[in-house]
Amino acid sequence: MPQQYRVIVIGCGAIGAATTYWLSRRLGDDAVLALEQYELGHGRGASEDHSRVIRHAYSRSDYTALTPAAYQSWNVAERETGLRLVHRTGGLIVAARGSAGMEYIDATAAAMAASGLPFELLSGVQVSERWPQWRLGDQHAALFDPESGILDIRRGTAAHLALPASAATTSRRTATSSPTICPARRGCWSALGRGTSCSRCWAPACPSR
Numbered sequence: 402m403p404q405q406y407r408v409i410v411i412g413c414g415a416i417g418a419a420t421t422y423w424l425s426r427r428l429g430d431d432a433v434l435a436l437e438q439y440e441l442g443h444g445r446g447a448s449e450d451h452s453r454v455i456r457h458a459y460s461r462s463d464y465t466a467l468t469p470a471a472y473q474s475w476n477v478a479e480r481e482t483g484l485r486l487v488h489r490t491g492g493l494i495v496a497a498r499g500s501a502g503m504e505y506i507d508a509t510a511a512a513m514a515a516s517g518l519p520f521e522l523l524s525g526v527q528v529s530e531r532w533p534q535w536r537l538g539d540q541h542a543a544l545f546d547p548e549s550g551i552l553d554i555r556r557g558t559a560a561h562l563a564l565p566a567s568a569a570t571t572s573r574r575t576a577t578s579s580p581t582i583c584p585a586r587r588g589c590w591s592a593l594g595r596g597t598s599c600s601r602c603w604a605p606a607c608p609s610r
Contacts, residue, residue: 406434413437414446415453415554418561423474441562442555449555456492456549457518460508465516472548475557482560485553492549495528498540506544513546521545 407428410421413435421435439445455475457468475487494509496502506522513520523531525541537543 407432408434410435413441413558413562415558415561418558419474422478422561422564435562442559449558451553451555452551453554454492454549455487455552456546457513457516458492458494458509458520458544458546458549460505460512462512462515465512465518468518469516475552478557478560478564481564484556484560486557486560487550487552489548489550492546493528493532493543494546495525495535495537495541495543498542503542506542509544519547521547 408424410417410424410433413421417435417437421433424433442449455471457465457472459465459468472487478484479486494502494506496506510520510522521544523543523545525535525537525539525543528535528541528543529537
């Protein structure tokens with residue numbers, strides 16, 4: 402008998418793992434299936450590096466409107482697992498006045514202000530006073546994002562897959578090819594599982610063919 406899911410997520414990297422977890426919380430453990438063709442935690446993608454930058458400092462307001470939710474989501478994962486995943490260090494963007502980099506700082510300040518996010522605009526002299534390792538002068542300016550930091554992406558991906566809402570829905574496929582997904586009248590059909598089907602299929606990254 403075919404097994405029906407509401408959603409099948411293809412790929413258990415950082416994006417796929419997080420998607421599986423949050424969809425499972427929303428739809429229920431039995432509604433979501435995640436497929437991974439290699440072993441979980443493999444080194445063939447970008448999700449097994451040691452860190453990624455996390456920040457509010459973007460130059461577009463459509464990005465800064467989303468970053469608070471990203472931080473909140475990682476807060477949930479930390480609370481549920483007891484692991485520290487986000488290391489807040491603060492982030493500094495430095496540019497020479499009159500340069501394209503300064504235009505980026507101005508746009509970033511405007512976008513962060515529009516979203517009500519905390520930041521500081523500093524002169525080069527102020528940067529050097531606060532962080533003596535920087536030797537800047539009046540020709541420089543900077544934006545400081547106090548919430549910026551480092552995300553432990555390898556641990557974060559493993560945490561999302563291990564959390565109760567997603568752990569029961571993760572299937573590891575050891576074949577070297579991606580699952581075959583074909584359109585069907587009632588949704589998508591996967592060759593994995595002899596008739597496993599769903600109403601929605603989502604792949605974090607689909608190679609062009």
